[in-house]
Amino acid sequence: MYNKGLLSYFITACFIAITISLDGQEADKVIKSVFDEALNNQTAYRQLEYLCKNTKGRLPGSPAAAEAVEYTRQALINAGADSVWLQKVPVPHWERGLESCRAISSVFGTEDLSIAALGLSVGTDENGIISKIIEVHDFEELNRLGKKNIEGKIVFFNRPADNSTINSFAAYGGAVNQRTQGASEASKVGAIAVIVRSATQALDDFPHTGVLRYEENVNKIPAVAISTVDAELLSKWLRSDPGLKIHLTSLCRNYPDTWSYNVIGEIRGSEKPGEYITVGGHLDAWDIAEGAHDDGGGCVQAIEMIRIFRKLGIAPKRSVRAVMFMNEEMSGTGGKEYAREAAVKGEVHYAALESDRGVLSPRGFAFDADGERLNKLKSISEYFEPYNIRDFDKGGGGSDISPLKELGALQIGYIPETQKYFYYHHSANDTFEQVNFRELQMGSAAIAALIYILDLKDF
Amino acid sequence: MYNKGLLSYFITACFIAITISLDGQEADKVIKSVFDEALNNQTAYRQLEYLCKNTKGRLPGSPAAAEAVEYTRQALINAGADSVWLQKVPVPHWERGLESCRAISSVFGTEDLSIAALGLSVGTDENGIISKIIEVHDFEELNRLGKKNIEGKIVFFNRPADNSTINSFAAYGGAVNQRTQGASEASKVGAIAVIVRSATQALDDFPHTGVLRYEENVNKIPAVAISTVDAELLSKWLRSDPGLKIHLTSLCRNYPDTWSYNVIGEIRGSEKPGEYITVGGHLDAWDIAEGAHDDGGGCVQAIEMIRIFRKLGIAPKRSVRAVMFMNEEMSGTGGKEYAREAAVKGEVHYAALESDRGVLSPRGFAFDADGERLNKLKSISEYFEPYNIRDFDKGGGGSDISPLKELGALQIGYIPETQKYFYYHHSANDTFEQVNFRELQMGSAAIAALIYILDLKDF
Numbered sequence A, B: 001m002y003n004k005g006l007l008s009y010f011i012t013a014c015f016i017a018i019t020i021s022l023d024g025q026e027a028d029k030v031i032k033s034v035f036d037e038a039l040n041n042q043t044a045y046r047q048l049e050y051l052c053k054n055t056k057g058r059l060p061g062s063p064a065a066a067e068a069v070e071y072t073r074q075a076l077i078n079a080g081a082d083s084v085w086l087q088k089v090p091v092p093h094w095e096r097g098l099e100s101c102r103a104i105s106s107v108f109g110t111e112d113l114s115i116a117a118l119g120l121s122v123g124t125d126e127n128g129i130i131s132k133i134i135e136v137h138d139f140e141e142l143n144r145l146g147k148k149n150i151e152g153k154i155v156f157f158n159r160p161a162d163n164s165t166i167n168s169f170a171a172y173g174g175a176v177n178q179r180t181q182g183a184s185e186a187s188k189v190g191a192i193a194v195i196v197r198s199a200t201q202a203l204d205d206f207p208h209t210g211v212l213r214y215e216e217n218v219n220k221i222p223a224v225a226i227s228t229v230d231a232e233l234l235s236k237w238l239r240s241d242p243g244l245k246i247h248l249t250s251l252c253r254n255y256p257d258t259w260s261y262n263v264i265g266e267i268r269g270s271e272k273p274g275e276y277i278t279v280g281g282h283l284d285a286w287d288i289a290e291g292a293h294d295d296g297g298g299c300v301q302a303i304e305m306i307r308i309f310r311k312l313g314i315a316p317k318r319s320v321r322a323v324m325f326m327n328e329e330m331s332g333t334g335g336k337e338y339a340r341e342a343a344v345k346g347e348v349h350y351a352a353l354e355s356d357r358g359v360l361s362p363r364g365f366a367f368d369a370d371g372e373r374l375n376k377l378k379s380i381s382e383y384f385e386p387y388n389i390r391d392f393d394k395g396g397g398g399s400d401i402s403p404l405k406e407l408g409a410l411q412i413g414y415i416p417e418t419q420k421y422f423y424y425h426h427s428a429n430d431t432f433e434q435v436n437f438r439e440l441q442m443g444s445a446a447i448a449a450l451i452y453i454l455d456l457k458d459f
Helices: A002-039 A043-054 A063-079 A139-150 A166-172 A177-188 A228-240 A292-312 A333-344 A371-379 A382-386 A400-407 A437-456 B001-040 B043-054 B065-078 B137-148 B168-173 B177-188 B230-241 B294-313 B334-347 B373-378 B379-388 B403-409 B437-456
Strands: A083-095 A099-105 A109-112 A115-117 A128-137 A156-157 A195-196 A225-227 A245-250 A253-267 A272-282 A319-324 A348-354 A362-367 A391-394 A412-416 B083-095 B100-105 B109-112 B115-117 B130-138 B155-159 B194-197 B225-227 B245-250 B253-266 B272-282 B317-325 B349-354 B362-367 B393-394 B409-418
Touching: A002 A292, A002 A382, A002 A437, A043 A063, A043 A292, A043 A348, A043 A437, A063 A083, A063 A292, A083 A177, A083 A333, A099 A225, A099 A228, A109 A319, A115 A228, A115 A245, A128 A139, A128 A195, A128 A228, A139 A166, A139 A177, A156 A177, A177 A195, A177 A225, A177 B137, A195 A228, A195 A245, A225 A228, A228 B393, A253 A292, A253 A333, A253 B403, A272 A333, A272 A437, A292 A319, A292 A437, A319 A333, A319 A437, A333 A400, A348 A400, A348 A437, A348 B403, A362 A371, A362 A437, A362 B409, A371 A382, A371 A391, A382 B294, A400 A412, A412 A437, A412 B100, A412 B137, B001 B294, B001 B379, B043 B065, B043 B294, B043 B437, B065 B083, B065 B253, B065 B294, B065 B317, B083 B317, B083 B334, B100 B115, B100 B225, B100 B230, B115 B130, B130 B137, B130 B230, B155 B177, B155 B230, B177 B194, B177 B225, B194 B230, B194 B245, B225 B230, B253 B334, B272 B294, B272 B334, B272 B437, B294 B317, B294 B362, B334 B403, B349 B403, B349 B437, B362 B373, B362 B379, B362 B437, B373 B393, B379 B437, B403 B409, B409 B437
Parallel strands: A128 A156, A156 A195, A195 A225, A272 A319, A272 A348, A348 A412, A362 A391, B130 B155, B155 B194, B194 B225, B272 B317, B272 B349, B349 B409, B362 B393
Antiparallel strands: A083 A253, A099 A109, A099 A245, A115 A225, A128 A245, A253 A319, A362 A412, B083 B253, B100 B109, B100 B245, B115 B225, B130 B245, B253 B317, B362 B409
């Protein structure tokens, strides 16, 4: 009995050891084949080129967005998804119009400044606004100046994204409230429009746009972003000529809400088809951008995961979905609608990964987990050592997948190199040419490999 | 006695603990100030712009190289080096001439191919060469074909840099012997010229040049690099039309050897002035390139270390030198001469760091060390966690500092992100515009911080 038990113990131990060892070996081989396939195939790169060059500026509700929806639907079918469908999403409908901004100084003369209206901003009338301008750095300064100094003027928010902040998302976060809330805050003290320094660490000629939010019951005033180079110029002129005037015209307009779509492609799970893993980026892009890094790249990486799984015969246990979320930029209705329907259907969501930090070279993943679970997730990094992908850290997923958190989905963020991401973000500089094939595809492979491992093991 | 001993033990222990803790804290603060200074100052970035735009194509012995020598000498003085001097270096003198390559096919018509002569190659005469061409992938295939198939023809070496190889330097290394030895190997079996596929993972229109080495006592034949796009085209045409001819003209020429200079700037050590730490890149660049990533960036990072040390009042114990090595690309005489003179003078070289892998975002450092020393060096990585610089691994330094190894200098390589480095390398695509300010300066700061820590502690 004892001997038998011991023998049984040894046999079991050996069996486990062999299983783990083989399992590990095979997972390594599968992951190698995933990277090989990604780096030897141009499909995703050419899809991104198409999105950039043929559906540039695909704002929610625009013809370009409709074209992108149809194109990625077809791409998911071509990739071999078991089922592909569109999910109707309510979206705002906003359009940029002619826009110009001229500084008129009795000291320096006149200068046309490089601007772009903020998303969802109201416009001026056709004659524009001619007004004095006052520079402030934060809401505290704005409120200290108060109505007596601000009323009837344009407010110029000029707090830079801090260049010495290493995490470029943190630098962005430290500046962006001027863009999102500046119009409302300035309106409360009587401003008639706002000009906001672009939220980027770059010193460049591109205005970087983005959405604003008007508070309820506050008079809506026009808002535009100004390039950082022209923000520096305007600030310099104002120091010597506080009386300079701005002639601001922005014929953008809000239309009634309309409809667009999330695009979803699914590989049916081989063992647990009722459990879902979602991988996505957002399909909408700013009207002045090709939306290569933000976020056409994230979209084609998700499609590429489906293509690679099919090509290599990887059959995940759980159902795996690639989702092109619509309207991340304006109001996030795509992500909300996806989670709402999932909740209504009682779907079990195991994990969700978002790629919306650009598609520069991969560094790793962020997991919204703690303690033992986080440690287990960090241990996945060993599979990625051969690819020099090392950053497996605690962190967030992204705004499109965050509504899935309530359904229990582990939130995962794809983390590429980001030092220069905000040089592209929300500007005309976000073009296909700024994406490197290898960097994009190292990311596609990393995402596909992570989902493969996550599904294979239980975390 | 015992109590006194115990008390003494405690006091000593507390003192050590406080010292280490303060030391660690202060080092952290110093490193933070190094990064702040680098990211808030444009000096190095503007120096790189100058080198790229005003000394483009600074081959050893060229007027552009002479201009770069003088410019960086002045930059080192401006940075605050205690002494700045030039070190005379023998260099080859090679010049590109008019060059063209036309494929003439009875099936497809004619096509001008994008080529660039290899450095140190001999040229054709003014009429060029018109000849049949034969494609091979490696020297084994070349020798199997032998004289009877090769004699009198142009050899087309078309083995690609493998795209699925993750380490782009390894992929380059797997293809580059066609460029360095191809002409000699082909000459031995009677070839009259060679056309070599550019050693890059990119599929692009840029020919990527580089040096070749002629074996002694082998007939020297002309050699050019062809862009990967045109290599694909030529290969495709050859499959259908093996009789196609090439009209190759390359009026490049070798001149008698001449002289140029290493540029050296030194901060005198405060405690051990007779021990040296060398930090450098190479100043020469290919004539068709601006030499931004290869290696103007490495040069200005070394100058920037001097500027930052002076600006922040960092006084290293050892003498620290920034060295702009001359002629890395052709025959490495700058690095050799620097080590030769150091040996003659009996200088003690503690460590040497080379930045010659481009200036994309920093990943870390490679150390040519083993065992306990390597572990100690790896422990430095904790200082770099706030900057997300994590790769402290075993590896090599670089070709310019390698002759210092015999003098005992620890060899250190600066390791930036490299997935797209070979998209620029040795081509007209290596321009200032391909360098990002933050990525360059994160690297400058990382190098300065590493040298500060290396000198502060003893490794």
